[in-house]
Each structure stands twice: as structure tokens, then as C-alpha cells.
Amino acid sequence: MSGAKSRLQRLASHFIPGQAAAAAAEEEEYSHRYNYHTLSPTQFLPRAAEIEPDALAIYHRTANGKVLERSYAEMADRARGLAYYLKKHGYKRVGILCPNTPAFLESLFGIAAAGAVSI
Numbered sequence: 001m002s003g004a005k006s007r008l009q010r011l012a013s014h015f016i017p018g019q020a021a022a023a024a025a026e027e028e029e030y031s032h033r034y035n036y037h038t039l040s041p042t043q044f045l046p047r048a049a050e051i052e053p054d055a056l057a058i059y060h061r062t063a064n065g066k067v068l069e070r071s072y073a074e075m076a077d078r079a080r081g082l083a084y085y086l087k088k089h090g091y092k093r094v095g096i097l098c099p100n101t102p103a104f105l106e107s108l109f110g111i112a113a114a115g116a117v118s119i
Contacts, residue, residue: 011051041112049076058102068102075106082110093117 048057053073060068070078086094094111096118098104111118 007052041109045072045076045079045109045113048072058105060102070102075102075109078106079109079113082107083113086111086114086116091116093119095119 048055049072054071056069057072057075058068058070062068091114094107094116096104096107096111098107108118
């Protein structure tokens with residue numbers, strides 16, 4: 001796991017334009033807000049997995065007392081796998097009937113990534 005300083009530098013690099021972009025921005029009119037990013041299920045999870053892949057995304061205590069932990073990278077992989085399955089089989093509407101578990105959270109992201117609708 002990396003230190004706090006390197007994590008902050010990595011996070012800040014997503015919000016600060018590069019040298020070439022800064023030079024071009026001085027010549028042209030300002031047209032992009034670097035601190036503005038809409039969050040949607042199809043963009044949030046891949047972005048979080050890219051910025052902090054090893055950060056803890058899921059902490060769940062199961063019914064038998066065991067603890068289930070997943071990082072953003074693992075959660076994104078599982079959601080992507082579900083999205084691939086749904087697209088491969090042509091599902092457009094998906095019903096979810098389960099308690100508030102990691103599978104439920106991953107299915108919300110996977111269904112949205114497949115372009116399907118949760119019902």
C-alpha cells in the first residue's frame with residue numbers, strides 16, 4: 001500500500017492539467033472545468049478503480065460472522081463480468097431480489113454498465 005503523500009499526488013494529478021494543456025489553455029479561451037465531473041454508475045466505478053485500485057470498496061460481515069472485503073479493482077472486475085454476461089445473452093431488463101449485500105451493489109453497477117434497466 002502506498003503512502004498518503006503519493007496517493008494525494010496521484011489524486012491531484014487527475015485534477016491538474018499537464019504542461020502542454022496549460023500552454024494551450026493560455027492561448028485559447030478557457031473552455032473546460034477540470035474540477036467538474038458528473039458521476040454515474042457507468043463512470044464512477046471504473047474511475048475509482050483507476051484512481052485507487054487497492055482502496056477498500058466493500059466491507060461486509062456475512063451471516064456466519066466472516067468479513068468480506070473487496071477493493072475497487074475487484075468490485076469493478078466483478079461488475080464488468082456481470083455486464084459482459086448480460087450483454088452476451090441480450091438481457092435488457094434485470095430484476096434484483098436480494099438483501100443489501102456486496103452482490104446487490106455489484107449488480108447495480110453491472111446492470112448499468114450493460115445498458116440494461118434494473119426493475
